[in-house]
Amino acid sequence: xxxxxxxxxxxxxxxxxxxxxxxxxxxxxxxxxxxxxxxxxxxxxxxxxxxxxxxxxxxxxxxxxxxxxxxxxxxxxxxxxxxxxxxxxxxxxxxxxxxxxxxxxxxxxxxxxxxxxxxxxxxxxxxxxxxxxxxxxxxxxxxxxxxxxxxxxxxxxxxxxxxxxxxxxxxxxxxxxxxxxxxxxxxxxxxxxxxxxxxxxxxxxxxxxxxxxxxxxxxxxxxxxxxxxxxxxxxxxxxxxxxxxxxxxxxxxxxxxxxxxxxxxxxxxxxxxxxxxxxxxxxxxxxxxxxxxxxxxxxxxxxxxxxxxx
Amino acid sequence: xxxxxxxxxxxxxxxxxxxxxxxxxxxxxxxxxxxxxxxxxxxxxxxxxxxxxxxxxxxxxxxxxxxxxxxxxxxxxxxxxxxxxxxxxxxxxxxxxxxxxxxxxxxxxxxxxxxxxxxxxxxxxxxxxxxxxxxxxxxxxxxxxxxxxxxxxxxxxxxxxxxxxxxxxxxxxxxxxxxxxxxxxxxxxxxxxxxxxxxxxxxxxxxxxxxxxxxxxxxxxxxxxxxxxxxxxxxxxxxxxxxxxxxxxxxxxxxxxxxxxxxxxxxxxxxxxxxxxxxxxxxxxxxxxxxxxxxxxxxxxxxxxxxxxxxxxxxxxxxxxxxxxxxxxxxxxxxxxxxxxxxxxxxxxxxxxxxxxxxxxxxxxxxxxxxxxxxxxxxxxxxxxxxxxxxxxxxxxxxxxxxxxxxxxxxxxxxxxxxxxxxxxxxxxxxxxxxxxxxxxxxxxxxxxxxxxxxxxxxxxxxxxxxxxxxx
Numbered sequence: 001x002x003x004x005x006x007x008x009x010x011x012x013x014x015x016x017x018x019x020x021x022x023x024x025x026x027x028x029x030x031x032x033x034x035x036x037x038x039x040x041x042x043x044x045x046x047x048x049x050x051x052x053x054x055x056x057x058x059x060x061x062x063x064x065x066x067x068x069x070x071x072x073x074x075x076x077x078x079x080x081x082x083x084x085x086x087x088x089x090x091x092x093x094x095x096x097x098x099x100x101x102x103x104x105x106x107x108x109x110x111x112x113x114x115x116x117x118x119x120x121x122x123x124x125x126x127x128x129x130x131x132x133x134x135x136x137x138x139x140x141x142x143x144x145x146x147x148x149x150x151x152x153x154x155x156x157x158x159x160x161x162x163x164x165x166x167x168x169x170x171x172x173x174x175x176x177x178x179x180x181x182x183x184x185x186x187x188x189x190x191x192x193x194x195x196x197x198x199x200x201x202x203x204x205x206x207x208x209x210x211x212x213x214x215x216x217x218x219x220x221x222x223x224x225x226x227x228x229x230x231x232x233x234x235x236x237x238x239x240x241x242x243x244x245x246x247x248x249x250x251x252x253x254x255x256x257x258x259x260x261x262x263x264x265x266x267x268x269x270x271x272x273x274x275x276x277x278x279x280x281x282x283x284x285x286x287x288x289x290x291x292x293x294x295x296x297x298x299x300x301x302x303x304x305x306x307x308x309x310x
Numbered sequence: 311x312x313x314x315x316x317x318x319x320x321x322x323x324x325x326x327x328x329x330x331x332x333x334x335x336x337x338x339x340x341x342x343x344x345x346x347x348x349x350x351x352x353x354x355x356x357x358x359x360x361x362x363x364x365x366x367x368x369x370x371x372x373x374x375x376x377x378x379x380x381x382x383x384x385x386x387x388x389x390x391x392x393x394x395x396x397x398x399x400x401x402x403x404x405x406x407x408x409x410x411x412x413x414x415x416x417x418x419x420x421x422x423x424x425x426x427x428x429x430x431x432x433x434x435x436x437x438x439x440x441x442x443x444x445x446x447x448x449x450x451x452x453x454x455x456x457x458x459x460x461x462x463x464x465x466x467x468x469x470x471x472x473x474x475x476x477x478x479x480x481x482x483x484x485x486x487x488x489x490x491x492x493x494x495x496x497x498x499x500x501x502x503x504x505x506x507x508x509x510x511x512x513x514x515x516x517x518x519x520x521x522x523x524x525x526x527x528x529x530x531x532x533x534x535x536x537x538x539x540x541x542x543x544x545x546x547x548x549x550x551x552x553x554x555x556x557x558x559x560x561x562x563x564x565x566x567x568x569x570x571x572x573x574x575x576x577x578x579x580x581x582x583x584x585x586x587x588x589x590x591x592x593x594x595x596x597x598x599x600x601x602x603x604x605x606x607x608x609x610x611x612x613x614x615x616x617x618x619x620x621x622x623x624x625x626x627x628x629x630x631x632x633x634x635x636x637x638x639x640x641x642x643x644x645x646x647x648x649x650x651x652x653x654x655x656x657x658x659x660x661x662x663x664x665x666x667x668x669x670x671x672x673x674x675x676x677x678x679x680x681x682x683x684x685x686x687x688x689x690x691x692x693x694x695x696x697x698x699x700x701x702x703x704x705x706x707x708x709x710x711x712x713x714x715x716x717x718x719x720x721x722x723x724x725x726x727x728x729x730x731x732x733x734x735x736x737x738x739x740x741x742x743x744x745x746x747x748x749x750x751x752x753x754x755x756x757x758x759x760x761x762x763x764x765x766x767x768x769x770x771x772x773x774x775x776x777x778x779x780x781x782x
Contacts (some may be wrong), residue, residue, distance in 0.1 A: 015373070016370050016371060016372050016373035017373040017374050018370070018372075020475060021374060021417075022416065025462060027455075027462075030455075038490065039441075041773070044422070093370070094370045095352070098354075098355060101354055106354045106355075107351075109353055110354065111587075114578065114706050115693070115704075116572070116573050116577065116578045117580065119579045123580055123583065125582060149368065151373070151473050197481075197671070197673065197700060198671075199671050200671055202479075221346035221663055226470040226471050227470060230477050231477065231485040232476045232479070234353050235476075273535035280359050281360040284359070284363075284367065307701070308358040
């Protein structure tokens with residue numbers, strides 16, 4: 001490595017701030033990174049308001065307001081390599097569910113139908129208005145590297161930054177959560193889908209074998225599989241695997257349906273229908289991306305609307 | 311004709327928040343608004359989701375205090391299902407939470423406010439960040455970072471992850487600690503207590519120096535208000551659970567209530583200039599401005615249950631009275647809570663009940679689930695209506711930061727009126743920034759060091775800019 005430090009900009013768009021805290025969660029390794037990297041702009045660490053020229057630009061969050069759009073464009077102009085960092089940047093994230101509701105519906109709910117709110121109007125005067133949709137950043141600017149995860153595990157952050165510092169391609173496996181899960185897949189006689197509140201799941205057996213919906217098989221591992229190894233089914237927060245993203249006829253619901261039908265006595269169609277009915281839960285993190293939204297059989301708005309009928 | 315002054319943006323979250331000042335023709339500030347420019351609409355997004363996913367989904371409301379949302383959602387689900395979770399689950403959740411509070415308070419004190427403390431409010435902007443701090447105060451900074459890491463590792467071991475934890479479920483905790491994890495946690499926690507004790511003296515002296523060096527700014531931050539925070543049955547501090555206590559500006563405890571009665575005691579009001587609603591305490595037909603957070607908590611509690619924190623608390627109360635109205639003192643209050651969180655974590659990990667059965671099965675029966683927790687920045691309430699199929703039908707939340715908005719606005723108005731007339735641009739910018747930062751409104755401003763923000767202020771009359779203040 002040369003003596004010149006790598007120049008880094010980070011910027012957050014519409015997000016929770018967790019991706020920036022994830023950078024701090026490099027713990028002691030953050031000092032290693034700082035030896036090779038000069039942070040020019042970072043909303044939690046420096047005061048730089050503008051967008052200086054930099055080698056690496058980390059963008060977290062999705063585009064929700066005009067400001068977000070402007071910031072993304074400015075970062076692209078000034079940074080040689082742009083990393084879409086975190087699930088919101090890559091796929092739109094949880095608030096991507098905003099696409100299922102109009103802005104007016106969201107505003108009405110928050111300001112006019114909240115039980116504890118005594119006023120009856122919607123703020124408007126002097127606030128930046130929301131864009132109609134929540135947009136992943138690669139629909140606004142070109143992105144060089146994608147690091148999904150909610151947030152990405154520091155293991156992948158460190159590898160990504162180290163690779164860029166050493167001018168090599170990052171080592172990033174395309175494995176699903178299943179690769180890091182210690183549970184055993186077995187064929188069972190289970191005949192009905194269970195909710196996580198139905199009993200207490202066995203801790204050694206695959207959730208799908210037991211009839212619980214787990215998204216591990218359709219989710220890219222950018223987290224080191226903490227959920228299934230702590231008694232929780234995967235909720236898909238790092239977004240789908242490449243297989244799901246790239247094959248037009250495959251999808252989260254068809255893949256889980258296939259797998260569950262093979263492991264249990266639950267028919268494929270039952271699983272698929274269940275996942276459509278609970279689409280808001282199971283497509284929560286990635287519904288705003290066109291890679292999912294453009295699939296010919298993807299009807300998330302219809303599924304969500306139907307799910308809300310009592 | 312009135313004049314509008316915009317300070318845009320006030321924080322490093324450019325475009326997310328700013329200050330707006332409305333003046334009359336004599337230049338007197340009539341109203342001040344801290345404007346939050348962001349809305350994700352979670353209350354609407356949650357409707358139609360499967361309720362069991364709430365602890366994970368609501369964590370994503372805030373990456374700075376995800377564990378507070380995670381745990382309060384799990385508590386609301388317990389209530390909706392009508393279950394009492396096993397003792398071990400309560401202990402594990404509170405222990406996870408103490409890890410989070412250690413992380414959050416240490417991050418705030420050492421990383422975010424640290425540069426102000428070490429270099430003063432008029433320090434060299436180039437050095438005034440964590441890298442400069444490592445050079446100037448290597449011991450304090452590295453140990454402070456280590457303490458934050460210990461908290462986050464505790465949170466991560468119990469929660470499965472540090473940011474956006476996953477293990478708190480309706481009915482308890484989803485996994486059991488291995489012997490190896492348990493042993494490691496005892497070591498990490500013991501180290502945290504030692505570090506907190508070691509660092510608190512130096513940190514306190516830096517805090518006192520900051521207070522002494524800035525008497526004028528401090529005087530403008532003495533805003534009387536009501537206070538709200540959580541107390542256990544003995545009246546002492548509890549961050550995980552208890553009754554919500556409200557105190558008036560003279561220090562009289564006016565009422566205590568449990569979370570599911572919040573609708574009778576707290577009133578939200580939308581304001582035209584911000585996406586964040588203001589909240590007032592409704593007591594005997596009158597609405598009162600109030601504050602939450604570390605300072606509010608230490609005002610309302612009768613004491614703390616751990617020795618080091620209690621000793622420091624006694625000095626705090628002796629020096630600043632009850633209630634202490636000065637917003638800047640929240641940094642000192644945070645230090646006391648940091649000591650408490652470390653000591654409380656040690657009590658919890660050494661509690662013999664911690665490793666018992668930690669989960670009971672649950673069923674959604676249809677109905678409401680309401681719960682609260684003391685988030686690092688104040689009282690946080692989640693309120694859900696869940697049908698018998700386990701689907702969320704309604705959601706409402708009272709978020710810590712929004713409850714301080716009315717007080718921030720009042721402080722801004724007074725601060726600006728005291729400084730606006732003839733003040734140098736730089737002084738006015740500093741003062742207004744400092745006001746906002748003292749209230750520690752989540753990342754938006756807690757990430758800022760006074761005197762370093764790039765600000766643009768526009769003074770307008772009849773739609774034309776008549777004065778422009780700028781700092782880059």
